[in-house]
Amino acid sequence: MTKKKKKTPMSLSSGRPPLVTKQKKSMTRTATKFLINKHHLLEKRKQQAIAKGDKAEEEKISAEIEALGGLEYYQQASLQGQRRDxxxxxxxxxxxxxxxxxxYPKTDTTExxxxxxxxxxxxxxxxxxxxxxxxxxxxxxxxxxxxxxxxxxxxxxxxxxxxxxxxxxxxxxxxxxxxxxxxxxxxxxxxxxxxxxxxxxxxxxxxxxxxxxxxxxxxxxxxxxxxxxxxxxxxxxxxxxxxxxxxxxxxxxxxxxxxxxxDSRQQTGEQFTKKELRSGSSRNNFAIILK
The missing domain is CATH 3.40.50.150 (Vaccinia Virus protein VP39)
Structure with a gap:
């Protein structure tokens, strides 16, 4: 049986979590920070599992996300984090x-x-x-x-x-x-x-x-x-x-x-690949590829 080629996602919906429709009880600053950071870490591990085709690991991480309250509570934390206070x-x-x-000057009559x-x-x-x-x-x-x-x-x-x-x-x-x-x-x-x-x-x-x-x-x-x-x-x-x-x-x-x-310059068409610019085990893998 031939292995299916992994497709590059063509929409944002597979990456950004959906928004909640109702505001829940206000979270503390500490709880907000913990939930957002933990969710980001789990989503990163989940994407790595998907890239490797490790279905068991993907399901395990999905369960961890749900144990945290799922995407709804993640979004609630995000909204709390964006409050003005x-x-x-x-x-x-x-x-x-x-x-x-x-x-513009208050004396200017043309807004x-x-x-x-x-x-x-x-x-x-x-x-x-x-x-x-x-x-x-x-x-x-x-x-x-x-x-x-x-x-x-x-x-x-x-x-x-x-x-x-x-x-x-x-x-x-x-x-x-x-x-x-x-x-x-x-x-x-x-x-x-x-x-x-x-x-x-x-x-x-x-x-x-x-x-x-x-x-x-x-x-x-x-x-x-x-x-x-x-x-x-x-x-x-x-x-x-x-x-x-x-x-x-x-x-x-x-x-x-x-x-x-x-600005007035034209796009150069230069390509940017995923190339290591910093070494170290504590680094994250965020990248932008331009082809």
Missing amino acids: RGGDSSTVLMQWLYPRLA PEPLRMLEIGALSTENACSESGHFEIERIDLRSQEEGILQQDFMQRPLPTDSSEKFDILSLSLVLNFVPDAKLRGDMLRRTIEFLHQPGRYVSTPDRAHDFPSLFLVLPAPCVTNSRYLTEEHLVCIMSSLGYSQVASKTTKRLVYYLWKR
């Missing part, structure tokens, strides 16, 4: 970067048109960007958490047919790390270009021209700071090959934040 709204960092150039934003992996309609008044936001996620968020897989979203369907900025906050395949992560980053306006759209408004069109990218810090296959320098090279230049970055213990601007 926990400092979890990543869009506050984006607004800190953008606000000085988005603000600029809102910038169009596509928020991929949206959990809430109430974040810093939503409340700033500077954006017209379209929100999508694999499982809609509330009204105002379209249930949609970004990798299956129809490509824009004209400028009216494109955006000034895309937000990928804690989304890329849930994509289960390194090549699919590269495909997702390349696909973001298709949804952004062409560079030069705001040539007559220098403040906006400085930052847009752009991509806001947030990852768990270890994906960049402790990976065998990805460093910040390597990520900059990958993004540069796609036609992005770095505008701003911030690293904390938990997260890394980046603002990338789409």
Whole structure:
């Protein structure tokens, strides 16, 4: 009997856990951190078992995940972690970067048109960007958490047919790390270009021209700071090959934040494979493959 060839996943649903539909009792900060970290570790081991074709190990790990409360409690922990009193709204960092150039003089009677934003992996309609008044936001996620968020897989979203369907900025906050395949992560980053306006759209408004069109990218810090296959320098090279230049970055213990601007350069077509950049048994295997 011939062994079936393993297929590369073509959607995000196999990687990112579904969202819960109801809020449960508030978790403590310690419980939230433990549950998220434990779930990430188990999901990593599960993906390794799937890659090896070890069905018994896959089922064993799935049982461990269920013993923790399953994906529903994982998602509840994620939502708790993003509460404002926990400092979890990543869009506050984006607004800190953008606000000085988005603000317009109170004496100016002509209010600029809102910038169009596509928020991929949206959990809430109430974040810093939503409340700033500077954006017209379209929100999508694999499982809609509330009204105002379209249930949609970004990798299956129809490509824009004209400028009216494109955006000034895309937000990928804690989304890329849930994509289960390194090549699919590269495909997702390349696909973001298709949804952004062409560079030069705001040539007559220098403040906006400085930052847009752009991509806001947030990852768990270890994906960049402790990976065998990805460093910040390597990520900059990958993004540069796609036609992005770095505008701003911030690293904390938990997260890394980046603002990338789409510039006038063409994609280089350079390939990035899974190549060890750091050695050590304590490293994780997060990678981005671009072909």
